[in-house]
Amino acid sequence: MGRAPCCEKVGLKRGPWSFEEDQILIKFIQLNGHSNWRALPKKAGLLRCGKSCRLRWTNYLRPDIKRGDFTHEEEETIINLHQLLGNRWATIAARLPGRTDNEIKNVWHTHLKKRVNQNETPRDQTKPNQNDDNHFHDQPLCSLEIKSDGEENVDCCSKNNDDNDKNVRLVELAFIDDFLKNLLSEEEFFENEWNLEKDCIMIKDINQSPKKVEIPLCGEEISSCSSSENTDDIMDFWRNVFMRDGELQEINII
DNA sequence: AACGGGTCCAACCGCCGTGGA
DNA sequence: GTCCACGGCGGTTGGACCCGT
Structure with missing residues (x-):
């Protein structure tokens, strides 16, 4: 017996959404939010x-959706991130506010x-796994050292950075997106300004100006961190990010 | 005008991770 | 520890549209 369907499909409408359906969904979410997608269609x-409602909202009806053609910069960002991250559309979409993973x-x-494919050069083709969506995972870009005394050191993107600083920077940015999204709400993530400094991420909270939050990038000494996160939390977070994303290639016990 | 092949994109499907009971 | 409901994700599909013949 197969997996039970996500919802009772008998009597449910499928296919393209009508204008009236869109309006009902928008109004309901504006009034009640979308805490429970499964129950939403019945209530609305x-x-x-529920899945269909969620998809329609996140891919089309959300007020912050950016419509229209992709700019050249957006396309370049997608190409660069795809080269590094593979088909992780949601992660790529996080770098392009207003664009959805589906789009x-x-x-x-x-x-x-x-x-x-057209722009590929012979030099590129000599690289291993160049056309493999998952080739990013073949490269150990990050490592985590766990020393015998329990001290941990996340070495963020310490490898392969002599020959391709741009790629390393993009990897950092992808990780930082995950990092900030873990700390901030979606609104805060997109509204707040943040900059990648030498040793930390600086977040300027527009709602509490001029407050700034410093979050160390790596396992370096934390001297001026005003975030509520302590060192252990930060180290745990980075380890989880790397483990989850499959980028953690080495765990060295010293 | 009609046809057929190619392209585009909204929507669906099924799997997976997570959190709560 | 196990089960289940749920949300999220990536892959795929199908129909509308475009364009050349």
Whole structure:
């Protein structure tokens, strides 16, 4: 017996959404939020399954969705991040406010993939796994050392950075997005300004100006961190990020 | 105008991770 | 520890649209 369907499909409408359905969904979410997608269609009076409602909202109806053609900068960002991250559309989308993973996935398959294939040089083709979506995982870009006394040291992107600083920078940015999203709400993440400093991320909270929060990038000494996160939390977070994303290639017990 | 092939993109499907009971 | 519900994600599909013949 197969897995039970995500929702009772009998009697539910499928296919393209009508204008009226869109309006019902928008109004309901504006009034009540979307804490429970499964229950939402029933409460809102929509003959759709919760998943369909969530998809419609996140990919089309959300007020912060940016419509229209991708800019050249956005396309370059997608190409660069895809080269590093593979088909992790949600992570790539996090670097492009207003763009959805679905949209990025579509633009990749319809435009960018062809362009990248056409622009490939013989030198690129000599690199191993160049065309493999997951080749990023073949490269140990980060390491975590756990010393015998319990002290840990996350060496962020310490490898492969002599020959490609740009790529390393992009990897850092991808990690930082995850990092900040873990700390901030979605609104804070997109509204607040943040900069990558030499040893830390500086976040300028626009709602509590001129407060700044410093978050160390690596396992270096934390001297001026005003965040509520303590060292252990930060180290745990980075370890979890690396473990989860598969980037952690080494755990050295010294 | 009609047809057929190619392209685009919204929507669906199924799997996975997570958190609560 | 196990089960289940749920949200999120990436892969895929199908229909609308475009364009050349």
